[in-house]
Amino acid sequence: MQIVEEIKMKKKHIVVTGSTGFLGRHLVPILEKQYGRENVTALSSKDYDLMDPIQVKQMFNDCPMDVLVHLAAYSGGIGANRKYPADFYYRNTLLTALVFEEAGKRKITKLIYPMGGCSYPAKAISPIDEEQMWLGYPQEESAGYSAAKKMGIVASRSYRTQYGLNSVVLIPGNMYGEYDNFRNDESHVVPAMIRRYFEAMRGGAPEVIMWGTGNPQRDFVYAGDVAATIPWFIENYDSSEPVNISSGTTTPIRVLAETIKKQMNYPGDILWDTSKPDGQMIKIFDVKRLTSLGLNCPTTLEEGLKRTINWFVANYDNASDGLRI
Numbered sequence: 086m087q088i089v090e091e092i093k094m095k096k097k098h099i100v101v102t103g104s105t106g107f108l109g110r111h112l113v114p115i116l117e118k119q120y121g122r123e124n125v126t127a128l129s130s131k132d133y134d135l136m137d138p139i140q141v142k143q144m145f146n147d148c149p150m151d152v153l154v155h156l157a158a159y160s161g162g163i164g165a166n167r168k169y170p171a172d173f174y175y176r177n178t179l180l181t182a183l184v185f186e187e188a189g190k191r192k193i194t195k196l197i198y199p200m201g202g203c204s205y206p207a208k209a210i211s212p213i214d215e216e217q218m219w220l221g222y223p224q225e226e227s228a229g230y231s232a233a234k235k236m237g238i239v240a241s242r243s244y245r246t247q248y249g250l251n252s253v254v255l256i257p258g259n260m261y262g263e264y265d266n267f268r269n270d271e272s273h274v275v276p277a278m279i280r281r282y283f284e285a286m287r288g289g290a291p292e293v294i295m296w297g298t299g300n301p302q303r304d305f306v307y308a309g310d311v312a313a314t315i316p317w318f319i320e321n322y323d324s325s326e327p328v329n330i331s332s333g334t335t336t337p338i339r340v341l342a343e344t345i346k347k348q349m350n351y352p353g354d355i356l357w358d359t360s361k362p363d364g365q366m367i368k369i370f371d372v373k374r375l376t377s378l379g380l381n382c383p384t385t386l387e388e389g390l391k392r393t394i395n396w397f398v399a400n401y402d403n404a405s406d407g408l409r410i
């Protein structure tokens with residue numbers, strides 16, 4: 086039985102778009118280990134610009150595939166989302182629509198598509214289960230991104246009905262980990278805080294300024310845990326019903342700031358700039374569907390932060406290992 090399983094897994098050819106990004110860098114080694122390097126094709130925007138329908142067709146022509154893991158997206162923190170909502174809407178709409186359209190026509194075996202937890206309604210009640218998805222408009226600051234990504238659910242259902250495309254929509258929580266984007270104008274909160282403490286210590290700054298009130302609560306999930314669930318979905322899940330992929334834990338932003346400060350041994354003070362947006366006040370995910378499938382995201386925030394900080398510090402001076410800074 087085990088041999089049959091292994092052969093079944095090795096037979097698949099998997100293409101990963103967005104493989105040079107944050108989640109992609111966690112996922113590709115897992116897939117290569119599980120399916121064999123020769124069976125995984127890892128792509129970036131340098132290979133194909135997937136906002137261009139001709140290049141999308143070209144990718145499918147050039148890359149024979151059973152499974153497409155479509156990670157390519159335009160992603161960023163609350164600051165970037167607030168500043169460039171039209172770009173987030175436009176790019177992610179194209180990156181979603183064009184790939185589903187072509188995948189549907191090519192009849193691949195499976196398409197895996199991650200969406201954002203911010204696609205839930207702003208008024209969703211935490212812990213947010215998958216049934217709350219359509220109960221309202223997403224949080225205003227990131228609605229361009231969130232609504233565009235949310236169309237992945239509509240696409241998944243539509244292309245399943247009309248073309249028989251077997252696609253799966255996964256909803257990671259607030260991901261953090263090695264390979265994240267640490268650029269000041271693009272980053273999410275974890276990389277932003279790590280970088281701020283590090284540079285404050287280097288420059289001898291007596292205080293750091295964080296965004297908002299510190300009162301929002303988030304459900305942080307280690308990106309390596311999210312990536313580790315994907316082979317299971319490739320093998321076992323054949324539904325357009327989305328699944329939350331998160332830790333299900335609650336961390337106030339103020340606690341996050343204190344935790345990272347302690348781990349980095351920053352001796353100064355934390356100030357809060359309340360002119361910056363808080364975003365959704367409470368965004369915690371219900372993970373009952375995930376656990377009912379036998380899956381979980383077990384890395385503790387302490388452990389995940391330790392790995393992330395170590396990677397950042399090791400690569401800061403030379404912007405090595407692809408550190409985006």
Ligand SMILES: NC(=O)C1=CN([C@@H]2O[C@H](COP(=O)(O)OP(=O)(O)OC[C@H]3O[C@@H](n4cnc5c(N)ncnc54)[C@H](OP(=O)(O)O)[C@@H]3O)[C@@H](O)[C@H]2O)C=CC1
Binds near residue numbers: 104
């Ligand atoms: N980060 C998070 O907290 C969350 C992310 N997600 C989703 O997870 C997925 C992965 O996100 P993440 O890894 O953070 O994203 P990143 O921003 O780290 O990486 C984006 C990837 O997409 C590629 N890409 C961007 N534009 C194009 C394009 N026009 N054509 C082809 N490739 C393109 C980039 O290629 P290149 O390197 O060449 O630029 C890069 O490989 C996305 O679908 C995102 O929406 C969901 C929930 C939370």
Ligand SMILES: C[C@H]1O[C@H](OP(=O)(O)OP(=O)(O)OC[C@H]2O[C@@H](n3cnc4c(=O)[nH]c(N)nc43)[C@H](O)[C@@H]2O)[C@@H](O)[C@@H](O)C1=O
Binds near residue numbers: 365
């Ligand atoms: C994953 C998700 O990410 C975004 O939504 P978000 O959950 O608000 O994530 P965030 O990491 O940007 O912020 C989390 C909290 O942290 C606070 N905060 C403090 N100081 C900094 C700071 O320096 N940078 C940032 N970015 N936030 C900070 C910030 O004020 C907020 O209260 C969306 O773009 C959405 O589109 C999406 O995809």
